[in-house]
Amino acid sequence: MTRRDMEFLFLGTSSGTPSKTRNVTGLALRGPGGGWSLVDCGEGTQHRILHTTLSLHDLRAIFITHLHGDHCYGLPGLLASAGMHNRTAPLTLVGPPPLWTFIEGVMATTGLGLPYPLAFVPVADLAAHAVLPDLAVDAIALSHRMPSYAFRFTERAVERRLDTARLRAAGIAPGPAWGALQRGLDAVLDDGRVLRAHEWLLAPRKARTIIVGGDNDDPGLLLEAARAADVLVHEATYTEAVLRKVGPAPMHSSALRVARMAAQAGVPNLVLTHFSPRYQEGEGPSSMAALEAEARGVYGGHVFLARDFDRYVLERGGRLRAG
Incomplete structure (x- = not known):
């Protein structure tokens, strides 16, 4: 990656429980200024990090979309490991207010002390904090069984070329x-x-924006935000047929519903993740191919189905490539 690229790396792409090939949710995001942030931290995320070049010393912030276990149960262990690796730099934690109660409870009941300052920013207060130096971040409320959010990351500074x-x-x-x-x-x-x-400087290019959503059964809540985004990362837990069979109680999305909204918004790149473990490689109604076909049937942009350790680079011109 060049210094001015934006990139993200999937550390987990399964919903609910891990499978033999997929861990539960975690995504590493790197802005144009270096360093990296973590969006969600399901159980086992720190083990996934060990298979990458990511360092807990370079971690700037952790964003938690909601407090279901497959999105946050790995957080206490990761915080502890960062301390045991002699991290001293401050770390910012962003999420719904109960997240801080969760972390304080774990620290109090397990005797966890951290050798670095840990700051907490509730999602409602994001506008008042410059959590990342190179990326502006805000949160968009979603629809799930508990408060869930999408985080929108937009580069702060856009270079201008000389005329x-x-x-x-x-x-x-x-x-x-x-x-x-x-x-x-x-x-x-x-x-x-x-x-x-x-x-003597040309007009700046468009600032790049990546939206990373938490669990959500109403993709339309992201319609307006997605219109100005370069990339939408969203859960596609089920195919539409399975979603109708399961019913509304889990409050998740199908690949069809997400892709239909992405097409309406005109977002050029759609990355699907958070797949039910029932979907495997191969063909048939319970395959990843079925999820992909459903999305491609209604969306004409670039669609990707994420796998663990997949890396994506968003170039300055807005092109998203896997690599």
């Missing part, structure tokens, strides 16, 4: 002035002319 064609046309040759303008600094030429940086 080199216009500079050449004005008789300004490459040199120190070009370098100053590219850095956003005004420049003075040998003939005394003053070049204002903002006049």
